[in-house]
Amino acid sequence: MIKSENIVIFEHPLIQHKISLLRDKATGTNEFRKLVDEIAMLEGFEALSDLPVEDVEIETPIEKCKTPMIAGRKLAVVPILRAGLGMVSGILALVPNAKVGHIGMYRDEETHQPQEYYCKLPDPIEERLIVVCDPMLATGGSAVDAIDQIKKHGGKNIKFMCIIAAPEGLEKLHKAHPDVQIYVGHLDRQLNEDAYICPGLGDAGDRIFGTK
Template identity: 90%
Template sequence: MINFKEEKNITIFEHPLIQHKISILRDKETGTNEFRKLVEEIAMLEGFEAMGDLELEDVEIETPIEKCMTPMISGRKLAVVPILRAGLGMVSGILALVPTAKVGHIGMYRDEETHEPHEYYCKLPSPIEERLIIVTDPMLATGGSAVDAIDQIKKHGGKKIKFMCIIAAPEGLEKLHKAHPDVQIYVGHLDRQLNENAYICPGLGDAGDRIFGTK
């Protein structure tokens, strides 16, 4: 097993706020509304770090005192691409930081017997090759959906890609890291393992069901 903490393209957060909020997410008594808000807040905290290398350009503005040149995020620079459906829960947290970001969507579903991912939808902002792309999915379990989603983004011309999740299993993190070593991966918490049904342990259950209140 890879020593994830030694890998330059993997960030496993230790921030107390992120860890505290993840602990509340895990609680089976946490209701849909609170769960949804926590996912948004965690995405915002992780996004602050993940977007630390956004490109800036100097623009001229006029303050109440005088004109000046001041840095702002460059034009077509950010796209958020959630893996449907659970990844949608993280989008609003990132948009709270960068409201001008474009949003794409990749639809994946997991075969209940083989646990293999299958794509059913892909729509990306254009020109995708000019943007920093942040792929979101709360759970990185087997890693199959994340690997396939990033494969699709690269086929469409995406070059600078980051992946954000809230909880990861070691098996999924290793698979994603090996398949896409050029992708920076941000993990809220690294859990123990997958069980026989490919669910993360201790995990938090089905993130999509808990975000959207479905069973």
């Protein structure tokens, strides 16, 4: 398995506990959504730890003081549709003023290759820190193609967040975009012959939206 300073695999007990609940096939749609939201917030807390700050002057009930506030580039959250939508609210809870873009991908069930059908990004995207999110990083095809599209539109400062990754997908994404910081909730064992993550948690989109 490749190792890089641009790959963070979380070991925090709260994240691991919530991922275990996600995996359980008995976990219903409502609880599943809440867990995805909570995990995205916990991961986002770490992924955004390098946001630039600047000292500004405010007045407390006691006195005036200089205190740090987020500065510099604005943030854009870009979920890969449709499952990535489940992670957006958790990130927005941390940075409510972030803009939200969307990249639509679906997986061809025969070739297992991603097919893009939609791309709408905040403008100007080149001035923003971009957080791409998708609960599952399986083959890595959708993530690679989504980031390809963002870079074609001028995006430069990009992070990728997922909840579960397969080694195959993580390696593919890192090799295609070594400049992108990747945050992984848990690295699973492998992909099966149908390109699903094992042990995984099934189809994240279906479980978030209650579809089959």
